[in-house]
Amino acid sequence: MIVNVIGAGLAGSEVAYNLGKRGIRVRLFEMRPKKMTEVHKTGYFAELVCSNSLKSEDITNAEGLLKAEMRLMGSITLEAAEKARVPSGKALAVDRNIFAKEVTEAIERLESVEIIREEVTEFDPEEGIWVVATGPATSNGLLPFLKKLLGDDFLFFFDAVSSIVTFESIDMERAFWGDRFGKGKDYINCPLTKEEYEEFWKALVEAEVIEMEDFDRKLLFERCQPIEEIARSGKDALRYGPLRPTGLVDPRTGKEPYAVIQLRREDKEGRFYSLVGFQTRLKWGEQKRVLRKIPCLRNAEIVRYGVMHRNVYINSPELLDIFFRLKKHPNIFFAGQITGVEGYMESAASGIYVAYNVHRILKGLSPLKLPEETMMGSLFSYIIEKVEGDLKPMYANFGLLPPLKVRVKDKFEKRKKLAERAIETMKKFLEENPW
Ligand SMILES: Cc1cc2nc3c(=O)[nH]c(=O)nc-3n(C[C@H](O)[C@H](O)[C@H](O)COP(=O)(O)OP(=O)(O)OC[C@H]3O[C@@H](n4cnc5c(N)ncnc54)[C@H](O)[C@@H]3O)c2cc1C
Structure with missing residues (x-):
């Protein structure tokens, strides 16, 4: 079965790469450079639209822990970042052009990925698996179709959120x-x-x-x-x-x-x-x-x-199951910021997660939820299962993780223990359930 990925941003690139390198046939639709968004400037995949920092690499920082887990699962974003790294203390900062070029070329090299440089304005949900990864600046051309698919009330156009x-x-x-x-x-x-x-x-x-x-x-x-x-x-x-x-x-x-x-x-x-x-x-x-x-x-x-900028995202707790599939069309997945995760790494991580489960489904296995003790698992579970009221896009943070069984007073020690538990849990999960 063919997997159609719409959008080659941080999330879509992870989906296409992680499936393509395992021999799954992928059609990757990207409208740039023919049609640009209001925030992108190049035709490269995985373009960083603002800061060139992918944030901390220290596992006692939530973003650092997220990266450690992504590395265990396999991430083109992090492989490319390694090649594009610029000095930035404990943070992982990159030369944005080298970074995006590395991601683009890595995907272009995959024989099983067909790249189609077109804007998608509608699609047939019955034609294979679809992954919508069109990001916060989803094109206006696709919005009417998404509205029809999801219902008017389920698509948010502005991110006007409080701290x-x-x-x-x-x-x-x-x-x-x-x-x-x-x-x-x-x-x-x-x-x-x-x-x-x-x-x-x-x-x-x-x-x-x-x-x-x-x-x-x-x-x-x-x-x-x-x-x-x-x-x-x-x-x-x-x-x-x-x-x-x-x-x-x-x-x-x-x-x-x-x-x-x-x-x-x-x-x-x-x-x-x-x-x-x-x-x-x-x-x-x-x-x-x-x-x-x-x-x-x-x-x-x-x-x-708190932020106020145009940001297209969907009401995921209502619309998606824990595997980021549309409840009413289980062959349509969503990935990236459009699901309500926020941040470069969070978007990329959700792409890895979606790819992992699409891969399992294509192998005839059931999709799996990631353990909540991991940063990825707790973030995705927060968005789909734990939010009360309207969803507001969410970054990785230590508050998402279930508390430790023992009380640790020192904040740094506590984070270290939470991070170690998360990494061990992810390793065990992947040993038991490899790609
Ligand atoms: C203005 C702004 C600044 C941000 N700054 C930061 C920051 O500094 N740090 C941070 O961590 N996060 C930042 N974010 C948040 C977020 O992490 C990024 O937007 C991230 O790029 C989201 O990844 P994504 O894969 O979901 O979407 P994107 O990376 O935006 O990728 C979506 C892709 O889909 C394509 N596309 C859209 N519609 C269609 C269509 N109909 N057909 C085909 N292709 C289509 C787009 O061209 C794009 O390539 C920012 C967001 C915005 C809006």
């Missing part, structure tokens, strides 16, 4: 639980005094933002205002808007605080919380600086920053 922090990094000595006029454990409330509010407001209005194109700006702002824009409209705007304290009584004072920042639970296990109404265009460093002005979040571990 997410880990529960364990919130200062719960100061924060308090409760909904407006009620109790419950769905919201954590971070109270601010008048002085703290003013300091926070000042930092917010002075912080640097990422510029957007006028068209995106207009479309996006019709739907939701970035927090810094609300703040700019007046000193009290936030206090009467997303930071209003109405109905939230601080048990320590018995009164409503001057202002309150609410955090909403993001996952079923309560390990992640997002800041309510905090969609923002602030640069990442600035977000960190501004959030640290909130006393309960002084030591907050931010696992994803």
Whole structure:
């Protein structure tokens, strides 16, 4: 059976390479350079659209652990990165042109991969296996077909998300639980005094933002205002808007605080919380600086920053099974950022995972879920099974992994043990279930 892969980005390249090198017939559709996206600049596969850093290689960093697991499974992204490496301390940074050229040539060398430089605008789901890996800048030509396939409500066009922090990094000595006029454990409330509010407001209005194109700006702002824009409209705007304290009584004072920042639970296990109404265009460093002005979040571990840019992704928890197959068309898979993973490495990792299971299916075996003790397994399981409410794209992070059986106080030691457990688990999984 032929496997059709749409999009030769980070994810699609991993799918095509990992299947092609095992002799599976693949048709890889890539519309560039004939038709470019708004973010790509070349005709190479796996082009890095922004930073040239593939982030840390240290396994006590979530991105480093992800790479270690990807290496065990086999990754063209990491093979090419090795050849394109530029000095960058503990991080893996690459010469982006050498990197993309290496990936492109490695795929071009595979006899079983046919490369078709065309935009796909529709396809017949019955014609072999399909992997949609068209990324955050999926072409407008394909969107009507995807809408028809998935349903209007299941395709998100903009990524306007608030920052997410880990529960364990919130200062719960100061924060308090409760909904407006009620109790419950769905919201954590971070109270601010008048002085703290003013300091926070000042930092917010002075912080640097990422510029957007006028068209995106207009479309996006019709739907939701970035927090810094609300703040700019007046000193009290936030206090009467997303930071209003109405109905939230601080048990320590018995009164409503001057202002309150609410955090909403993001996952079923309560390990992640997002800041309510905090969609923002602030640069990442600035977000960190501004959030640290909130006393309960002084030591907050931010696992994803708020962003606002065009980003096509689907409602994976509703649409996909754990193998990233469409529930209603099991021969259509999705891979990469369109599934709701975020980041170069996460996108590539999802491509490896999809290739692994497509390969198993073609061998007549059942697809397999990766163990949750691995970074890959926990990330994919988060997206499909653990999210509560709307899916927001997610990076690899240690908060996703199931806790250790023994309590380890030191943060570094804990990560080291989690990473060692993840690598051992992945090795054992692959020994028992090789490609
Ligand atoms: C502006 C921006 C900046 C980003 N910066 C970073 C960063 O610095 N670091 C980071 O880790 N992550 C970053 N990301 C997030 C993400 O990791 C990357 O976008 C990553 O490239 C996603 O991989 P992918 O394979 O899913 O999609 P892509 O790498 O975008 O690949 C999708 C491919 O599909 C092709 N395609 C689209 N539609 C069609 C069609 N209809 N027919 C045929 N081909 C099609 C495209 O040309 C493209 O080659 C950024 C995202 C955006 C939007």
